[in-house]
Amino acid sequence: xxxxxxxxxxxxxxxxxxxxxxxxxxxxxxxxxxxxxxxxxxxxxxxxxxxxxxxxxxxxxxxxxxxxxxxxxxxxxxxxxxxxxxxxxxxxxxxxxxxxxxxxxxxxxxxxxxxxxxxxxxxxxxxxxxxxxxxxxxxxxxxxxxxxxxxxxxxxxxxxxxxxxxxxxxxxxxxxxxxxxxxxxxxxxxxxxxxxxxxxxxxxxxxxxxxxxxxxxxxxxxxxxxxxxxxxxxxxxxxxxxxxxxxxxxx
Numbered sequence: 001x002x003x004x005x006x007x008x009x010x011x012x013x014x015x016x017x018x019x020x021x022x023x024x025x026x027x028x029x030x031x032x033x034x035x036x037x038x039x040x041x042x043x044x045x046x047x048x049x050x051x052x053x054x055x056x057x058x059x060x061x062x063x064x065x066x067x068x069x070x071x072x073x074x075x076x077x078x079x080x081x082x083x084x085x086x087x088x089x090x091x092x093x094x095x096x097x098x099x100x101x102x103x104x105x106x107x108x109x110x111x112x113x114x115x116x117x118x119x120x121x122x123x124x125x126x127x128x129x130x131x132x133x134x135x136x137x138x139x140x141x142x143x144x145x146x147x148x149x150x151x152x153x154x155x156x157x158x159x160x161x162x163x164x165x166x167x168x169x170x171x172x173x174x175x176x177x178x179x180x181x182x183x184x185x186x187x188x189x190x191x192x193x194x195x196x197x198x199x200x201x202x203x204x205x206x207x208x209x210x211x212x213x214x215x216x217x218x219x220x221x222x223x224x225x226x227x228x229x230x231x232x233x234x235x236x237x238x239x240x241x242x243x244x245x246x247x248x249x250x251x
Contacts, residue, residue, distance in 0.1 A: 002029045006199050008024055008051070010061065011061070013057055020043045031199075033216075037210060039244055082167055093147040132161070155177075159187075216229070219234060221244065
């Protein structure tokens with residue numbers, strides 16, 4: 001078995017009288033794509049926000065690479081090896097592809113950069129940015145402004161920015177959102193390429209993509225885990241069919 005890079009235990013998040021995440025326990029291993037699915041309002045994005053530090057849990061525990069990170073702020077969790085993408089594209093439109101990735105790579109530095117030294121002189125930062133661009137299949141677009149990219153390419157750029165931080169754990173929140181068929185297929189192939197060497201937690205509504213990518217699925221309904229298992233066992237689970245997969249018009 002490969003290394004457990006991400007683990008939660010009895011994770012809970014309350015917003016007043018609403019429990020958005022209720023007693024969630026899951027694991028994600030290096031070399032594994034673990035997808036979290038469920039209807040809108042199931043608590044999936046709240047779960048991602050807890051894991052990335054954007055929200056503090058009400059109770060429970062989060063471990064990254066064996067270390068308790070419960071309640072740590074996002075920048076500390078990122079520095080410990082967690083990269084995260086968002087539902088909405090989170091890039092600097094006026095910056096080039098390379099500049100966006102270089103800024104992401106700079107966030108890995110243990111201290112702020114010297115103001116009188118050009119960022120371009122930081123070889124390790126530049127190399128991390130360049131490698132991330134190649135991994136995200138944006139080679140040749142380095143000097144293009146992000147505003148000139150297609151929607152699918154902007155999503156690839158966001159993945160590249162995440163990779164530029166050299167994460168061990170990738171948290172991907174609907175990376176295929178808003179894509180057409182060709183763009184979705186390209187993103188699926190890109191994510192498949194990234195699975196070796198990373199522990200990947202995917203939240204996605206595109207079930208074709210989920211079943212093409214994930215080796216393990218967790219189904220959430222009303223903040224709680226309804227079922228967890230292989231794609232085959234989830235497809236065959238009657239409760240899951242009734243709550244999500246078998247319901248007409250699910251997203």
